[in-house]
Amino acid sequence: MLVRMLVVVLSFVFCLSAFAANDEKPALALKMSVEKKFVVKEEDGKTRVEWRPLESSNPGDVLRYTITYKNEGKAEAHRPNIVDPVPAGTTYIGNTAGGKEAEVTFSLEGKKFQTAPALTYKVKQPDGTEKEFVATPEMYTHIKWTLTQPVPPGGTGSVEFQVRVK
Amino acid sequence: MSRKNTIRFTGLMLLTAFVLIMPATAVHATGTPAGTSITNQASVAYEDALNNNYSANSNTVTTTVTAVYTVSVNAPVNQSGNSDTIVYYAYTVTNTGNDPNTFALSAASGAGGNSWTVTLIADDDNDGNHDAGEVTVTASTGSIAQDTAYKFFVAVTIPADTANGQTDNTDLTITGSGDAGAGDDTSDSVTTTAQAPSLSIVKRVRNVTDAGAFGTTANADPNDTLEYRIEVTNSGTVGATLVVLTDNDHADTTYTAESIRIGSSTTCASNTAVDDDNTQEGGETCATDACGQAKAVGGTITAYLGNTANETTGGSLAVSSTVYVCFQVTVD
Numbered sequence: 001m002l003v004r005m006l007v008v009v010l011s012f013v014f015c016l017s018a019f020a021a022n023d024e025k026p027a028l029a030l031k032m033s034v035e036k037k038f039v040v041k042e043e044d045g046k047t048r049v050e051w052r053p054l055e056s057s058n059p060g061d062v063l064r065y066t067i068t069y070k071n072e073g074k075a076e077a078h079r080p081n082i083v084d085p086v087p088a089g090t091t092y093i094g095n096t097a098g099g100k101e102a103e104v105t106f107s108l109e110g111k112k113f114q115t116a117p118a119l120t121y122k123v124k125q126p127d128g129t130e131k132e133f134v135a136t137p138e139m140y141t142h143i144k145w146t147l148t149q150p151v152p153p154g155g156t157g158s159v160e161f162q163v164r165v166k
Numbered sequence: 167m168s169r170k171n172t173i174r175f176t177g178l179m180l181l182t183a184f185v186l187i188m189p190a191t192a193v194h195a196t197g198t199p200a201g202t203s204i205t206n207q208a209s210v211a212y213e214d215a216l217n218n219n220y221s222a223n224s225n226t227v228t229t230t231v232t233a234v235y236t237v238s239v240n241a242p243v244n245q246s247g248n249s250d251t252i253v254y255y256a257y258t259v260t261n262t263g264n265d266p267n268t269f270a271l272s273a274a275s276g277a278g279g280n281s282w283t284v285t286l287i288a289d290d291d292n293d294g295n296h297d298a299g300e301v302t303v304t305a306s307t308g309s310i311a312q313d314t315a316y317k318f319f320v321a322v323t324i325p326a327d328t329a330n331g332q333t334d335n336t337d338l339t340i341t342g343s344g345d346a347g348a349g350d351d352t353s354d355s356v357t358t359t360a361q362a363p364s365l366s367i368v369k370r371v372r373n374v375t376d377a378g379a380f381g382t383t384a385n386a387d388p389n390d391t392l393e394y395r396i397e398v399t400n401s402g403t404v405g406a407t408l409v410v411l412t413d414n415d416h417a418d419t420t421y422t423a424e425s426i427r428i429g430s431s432t433t434c435a436s437n438t439a440v441d442d443d444n445t446q447e448g449g450e451t452c453a454t455d456a457c458g459q460a461k462a463v464g465g466t467i468t469a470y471l472g473n474t475a476n477e478t479t480g481g482s483l484a485v486s487s488t489v490y491v492c493f494q495v496t497v498d
Contacts, residue, residue: 024214025214025220026212026214026220027220027222028210028212028220028222029222030208030209030210030222030223030224030225031224031225032206032207032208032224032225032226032227033227034206034227034229054229055229055230056229056230056231056232057204057229057230057231057232058231058232058234058264059197059198059231059234059264060197060234063204063229065206065227067208067224069210075214075215076214076215077212077213077214077220078212078213078214078215078217079212079213080210080211080212081210081211081212082208082209082210083208083209083210083211084206084207084208084209085206087204087205087206088204088205089198089202089204089231090198090204151212165198165204165231166197166198
C-alpha cells in the first residue's frame with residue numbers, strides 16, 4: 001500500500017514538473033506588415049516621406065516590410081535568427097535593413113549569410129580564372145537579423161527592410 | 167520626346183488642398199507583369215536556456231502588381247534631302263509598361279513650315295534601315311508585350327523643284343490605349359531641310375575701247391567695243407547639272423565673232439577662248455567646273471557650263487563652284 005501511494009505521489013510530482021517545464025518554454029510569434037512609400041509635397045515646396053498600407057503596387061514602387069516579434073512564452077528566447085527572403089518581383093534597397101539590437105547579414109542563396117561588404121560572388125573569366133566581386137544590394141536574396149539579446153517573456157521588437165518593385 | 171509617369175492622387179488630396187502626393191515611383195524598363203502577386207513570409211529560429219531549438223513563421227503578406235502603362239520613343243536627328251526625294255526617319259516605340267499595350271501612330275506636317283507629305287511605313291525586317299521593298303503603310307503598333315519594341319519610319323516627301331534651304335516640320339504622335347490618361351502617350355518632332363542647287367548670275371560690262379573697268383553700267387559711243395562678263399556660282403547645297411546659260415540681250419549691238427571666253431578668272435583675257443560655232447567637234451568637252459562650250463546664233467549666246475559640258479549639253483557645277491563667261495559686242 002505504501003509503495004502504491006509512493007508511486008502515485010511520484011507520478012503527480014512528475015506531472016507537475018512536466019507542466020512546469022512546458023510553461024517555461026519561449027514562444028516567439030512573428031507578424032509581417034507592408035507599407036508603400038509616398039512622397040508628399042507640401043505647399044512650401046518641401047517634401048516628406050509617408051508610409052501607407054497598400055493592397056497593390058506598381059513597378060518602381062518602394063515597399064517597406066516590418067517584421068514584429070513577440071515572446072508569448074514563459075521563458076527567454078535565446079539567439080533568435082529572423083530570416084526573410086527578398087520577395088520575388090522586388091529588389092532589396094541597400095542600407096534599409098535594420099532593427100534594434102539586431103545584426104544584419106545577407107545571402108545570395110539563402111544558406112551562407114555575411115555582412116554586406118563581405119558578400120562576394122565569383123565570375124569565370126574568358127581565360128578560365130575566377131574573379132571575385134562584391135555583391136550589390138540588388139543581388140541579395142535573403143536577409144537575416146540576429147538579435148544580440150535574449151527576448152524575455154512578453155518582450156517585443158521589430159526589424160524592417162525596403163524593396164523596390166521590379 | 168517625353169515620358170510621363172503615372173501620378174496617383176489619393177483621398178488625402180481632398181483634406182489637404184495644397185499637398186500633392188505621389189508614389190515614390192521610378193518605373194523600370196523591365197517591370198514586373200501586371201497581376202503578379204508579390205508574397206513575403208519571414209521565419210525565426212531560436213533556442214531556450216537548455217539549447218532546445220524552436221522555430222516559427224510569420225503571416226504571409228501578399229501584394230498584387232497593378233498595370234502601369236508607359237511608352238518611350240527615340241528622337242532621330244533632323245535630316246536633309248534633295249528635292250523630289252523621300253527622307254526616312256527611323257523610329258522605335260517601346261512598351262515600357264508592365265502590360266501589353268497598343269499604340270496608335272500618326273504624323274502630320276507641323277506649323278511654321280511647308281506642308282510636305284508624310285507617310286508612316288512599317289519596318290518589315292526591324293533593322294532600322296528603310297529598304298526599297300518596305301512600303302507597308304502603318305497606323306498602329308498592334309498589341310505589343312511589355313519591353314517589346316515596334317519599329318517604323320516616318321517618310322517625308324520633299325516635293326520636286328523645292329528651293330534649297332526650305333524646311334518642313336513633322337510631328338509624330340503616339341497614343342497608347344492602355345489608360346485614358348497621357349501616361350502611355352508621347353510624341354516627337356523632326357525638321358527636314360531641302361537641298362538643291364542654287365545658281366546665281368551676276369552680269370557686268372566694261373568699255374574695251376576706253377579700257378574701262380567692269381561695272382554695272384558703261385558709257386559707250388557707236389563703234390566702241392563692250393565686253394560682258396557673266397559670273398555663274400552654285401551657292402546651293404548640292405551640285406547643279408545640265409547647266410546652260412542663255413543671253414540674248416543684245417539690242418543695238420553686234421556680237422564680235424569668236425570673242426567668247428570661259429574660265430575661272432575675273433579677267434576675261436585669262437579665260438579660255440571658246441569655239442562659238444554651232445557644231446560639236448571632237449574634243450570640245452569640259453573636264454572641270456570652271457569651263458564651258460558655247461555657240462552664238464542669231465545674236466543669242468548659249469553657253470553650256472561645268473564639268474562634262476559640250477556644245478549641246480550643259481555640265482555640272484559643284485557646290486560653291488564659279489565659272490565666268492565673257493564675250494564682246496560692238497555698239498551699232
